[in-house]
Amino acid sequence: MEFAKGEDVSVSKVGVVGSGLMGAGIAEVCLRAGLDVVVSEVNSTAADAGRARITKSIDRAVSKGKMAEDERDAVLGRLRMTTDLGEFADRDLVIEAVAEHEQTKVDVFATLDKVVTRPDAIFASNTSSIPIMKLGMATQRPEQVIGIHFFNPVPVLKLVELVTSLLTGEETSRRAEEFAANVLGKQVIRSQDRAGFIVNALLIPYLLSAIRMLESGFASADDIDNGMVLGCAHPMGPLRLADLIGLDTTKAIAESLYAEFKEALYSPPPLLLRMVDAGLLGKKSGRGFYDYS
Numbered sequence: 001m002e003f004a005k006g007e008d009v010s011v012s013k014v015g016v017v018g019s020g021l022m023g024a025g026i027a028e029v030c031l032r033a034g035l036d037v038v039v040s041e042v043n044s045t046a047a048d049a050g051r052a053r054i055t056k057s058i059d060r061a062v063s064k065g066k067m068a069e070d071e072r073d074a075v076l077g078r079l080r081m082t083t084d085l086g087e088f089a090d091r092d093l094v095i096e097a098v099a100e101h102e103q104t105k106v107d108v109f110a111t112l113d114k115v116v117t118r119p120d121a122i123f124a125s126n127t128s129s130i131p132i133m134k135l136g137m138a139t140q141r142p143e144q145v146i147g148i149h150f151f152n153p154v155p156v157l158k159l160v161e162l163v164t165s166l167l168t169g170e171e172t173s174r175r176a177e178e179f180a181a182n183v184l185g186k187q188v189i190r191s192q193d194r195a196g197f198i199v200n201a202l203l204i205p206y207l208l209s210a211i212r213m214l215e216s217g218f219a220s221a222d223d224i225d226n227g228m229v230l231g232c233a234h235p236m237g238p239l240r241l242a243d244l245i246g247l248d249t250t251k252a253i254a255e256s257l258y259a260e261f262k263e264a265l266y267s268p269p270p271l272l273l274r275m276v277d278a279g280l281l282g283k284k285s286g287r288g289f290y291d292y293s
């Protein structure tokens with residue numbers, strides 16, 4: 001879609017689909033940037049949990065003196081939770097942040113295309129690894145579909161990967177970059193539409209290598225993590241980081257990378273598969289490579 005000169009196409013109304021670890025973080029940074037934010041969830045229990053997650057993180061900012069009490073109320077006043085994607089009709093930008101599962105994301109994009117009435121709306125995905133082209137083709141407006149990939153914890157980490165598909169329009173790309181850089185204050189890097197983009201194509205083989213090292217009895221979890229924290233000055237070791245990302249998400253990203261490149265370094269090791277089968281998903285479930293209870 002082309003825009004007339006001088007037309008106001010700035011983003012002020014945002015929709016976020018999903019309020020898990022990433023969705024809640026994305027909603028928080030949008031709220032703190034002064035935007036009007038609607039967040040959708042699959043049911044009211046999940047919506048309540050999402051609101052609680054966002055509120056807890058904002059309360060943490062208040063208790064650390066990073067936000068004033070009255071600003072807290074104004075920020076939370078701009079948040080609306082819903083279980084109806086129909087409430088996204090007037091959104092300028094929708095950011096999808098549901099589980100890393102291709103069909104689920106495709107279904108979300110097909111629905112958004114039907115319900116969002118703004119002709120110039122941007123449809124973004126926070127996917128870590130699923131090709132943006134597949135999401136674009138679920139809509140009638142692939143030129144308005146783009147990847148805006150955040151990093152966890154979203155309020156802390158400065159990076160956003162911007163991923164354009166073969167059909168993403170220049171105007172969509174320009175507005176998405178303007179939004180991420182100038183509205184949210186993130187540092188933007190650009191990647192081609194290849195599974196894993198830049199960061200996960202590098203990060204996931206490293207995390208899988210650490211899991212293989214543990215699985216083979218080569219070294220203990222603490223020693224592997226201490227090796228990278230104390231020897232390479234990483235803020236956390238690979239096993240603790242996999243726990244933070246979520247082992248289900250780590251597995252899903254590895255599977256997307258493996259499906260795309262068919263290279264053994266992306267193949268999820270059996271220990272990771274069994275831990276996900278067991279519901280040991282890392283920090284969010286209370287136990288992964290470490291115990292968080």
Ligand code: CAA
Nearest residue numbers: 057064127128150151152153155156157200235236241245
């Ligand atoms: N929300 C908001 N702020 C948070 C936070 C959260 N969830 N977690 C930590 N912080 C803030 C703290 O308030 C603190 O702020 P101040 O310094 O202003 O007080 C600061 O971050 C440091 O936190 P802590 O002192 O509690 O702990 P730390 O120094 O050990 O840092 C960490 C914690 C920020 C998580 C740090 O260990 C880190 O950056 N780890 C690496 C995380 C990483 O690599 N993430 C990328 C994962 S990959 C991804 O997300 C994308 C994907 O597709 C899989």
